[in-house]
Amino acid sequence: MSDAAAFWNPRFAVEEYVYGTEPNDFLRQQAGRFGKGAKVLSLGEGEGRNAVFLAGLGHQVTAVDASEAGLAKVAKLAASKQLLVETVQADLADYVIAPKQWDVIVAIFCHLPQELAHRVFGQAVAGLKPGGLLVLEGYTPRQLAFGTGGPKDAALLYEPEVIRHEIAGLELLHFAELERPVLEGKLHTGQAAVLQVVAQKPLAAMPAVEAGEGYLRHLDGGYYRRLGMARHSEDESEMVVYAHLWPFEPHTWVRPAAEFPGRFEPVTEAEVLQAMQGDQAAAAAAVMAAKAARRAKKG
Numbered sequence: 566m567s568d569a570a571a572f573w574n575p576r577f578a579v580e581e582y583v584y585g586t587e588p589n590d591f592l593r594q595q596a597g598r599f600g601k602g603a604k605v606l607s608l609g610e611g612e613g614r615n616a617v618f619l620a621g622l623g624h625q626v627t628a629v630d631a632s633e634a635g636l637a638k639v640a641k642l643a644a645s646k647q648l649l650v651e652t653v654q655a656d657l658a659d660y661v662i663a664p665k666q667w668d669v670i671v672a673i674f675c676h677l678p679q680e681l682a683h684r685v686f687g688q689a690v691a692g693l694k695p696g697g698l699l700v701l702e703g704y705t706p707r708q709l710a711f712g713t714g715g716p717k718d719a720a721l722l723y724e725p726e727v728i729r730h731e732i733a734g735l736e737l738l739h740f741a742e743l744e745r746p747v748l749e750g751k752l753h754t755g756q757a758a759v760l761q762v763v764a765q766k767p768l769a770a771m772p773a774v775e776a777g778e779g780y781l782r783h784l785d786g787g788y789y790r791r792l793g794m795a796r797h798s799e800d801e802s803e804m805v806v807y808a809h810l811w812p813f814e815p816h817t818w819v820r821p822a823a824e825f826p827g828r829f830e831p832v833t834e835a836e837v838l839q840a841m842q843g844d845q846a847a848a849a850a851a852v853m854a855a856k857a858a859r860r861a862k863k864g
């Protein structure tokens with residue numbers, strides 16, 4: 566049995582879900598960013614609260630953990646909601662994240678020794694498909710002063726600059742060190758110092774001539790992030806490259822520069838996140854209706 570399994574099995578071998586059955590707050594906030602039916606890998610899933618929440622949203626979730634006792638609870642929680650989560654019992658020191666396989670990789674309070682974290686984050690970066698997302702929340706070394714959960718060994722905690730370095734191949738969509746109340750089961754019990762990250766694997770390389778970034782709302786209602794300018798490979802015309810964020814499947818989108826910014830208005834990240842928590846189907850229908858109305862007006 567691995568050291569991780571020996572440590573975690575006794576903690577999970579109780580009836581109670583020690584991290585609760587509700588998902589992690591940050592994951593819940595960010596889940597609107599995931600495309601429909603995403604292939605999600607959850608590292609150090611524990612007892613299933615996050616995997617089962619994501620399966621409930623229609624994603625195909627694989628949960629990896631060293632602890633058999635934890636994974637037995639994952640299966641039980643999933644079955645209680647008539648959902649399926651694939652479980653893999655493995656120490657992350659042995660598990661290999663297959664390259665370019667995952668739409669989303671989740672690591673919530675998955676605290677690992679530095680060398681192992683280096684291996685796992687390296688594989689996670691490689692394991693994402695282009696456009697795929699890494700979602701991470703963990704305690705920082707500042708958590709030792711709070712004593713409300715997490716490892717007592719600073720070497721296992723997430724130093725933001727170390728994590729930033731480990732995931733350097735990804736584009737940071739959200740990177741925040743903050744204090745927040747973490748009330749997630751009996752082992753996460755109060756005000757805490759955390760790092761929260763959402764990072765995206767870059768989409769197909771475009772010859773960007775000018776970097777530029779900002780969140781935009783199309784007048785039809787969709788949300789985008791402006792990635793920068795590019796030149797069309799054939800006629801050299803100027804294009805604007807966007808990442809489409811919501812309400813359709815995330816994808817990049819290119820428009821002739823001349824059309825920018827007539828149909829867009831700038832919005833804040835908070836506005837995008839708020840929209841993403843809304844009704845995706847209704848928003849998609851409204852965008853389609855607005856497009857159709859615009860087309861009809863043009864004649």
Ligand SMILES: C[S@@+](CC[C@H](N)C(=O)[O-])C[C@H]1O[C@@H](n2cnc3c(N)ncnc32)[C@H](O)[C@@H]1O
Pocket residue numbers: 569570573584589608609610611612613614615629630631632635655656657658672673674675676677
């Ligand atoms: C603090 S718990 C968090 C569980 C879950 N992510 C949650 O937020 O409810 C850490 C989890 O990581 C797993 N873990 C720690 N080290 C591991 C390793 N080397 N290999 C696989 N899993 C590991 C533990 O078994 C445990 O389930």
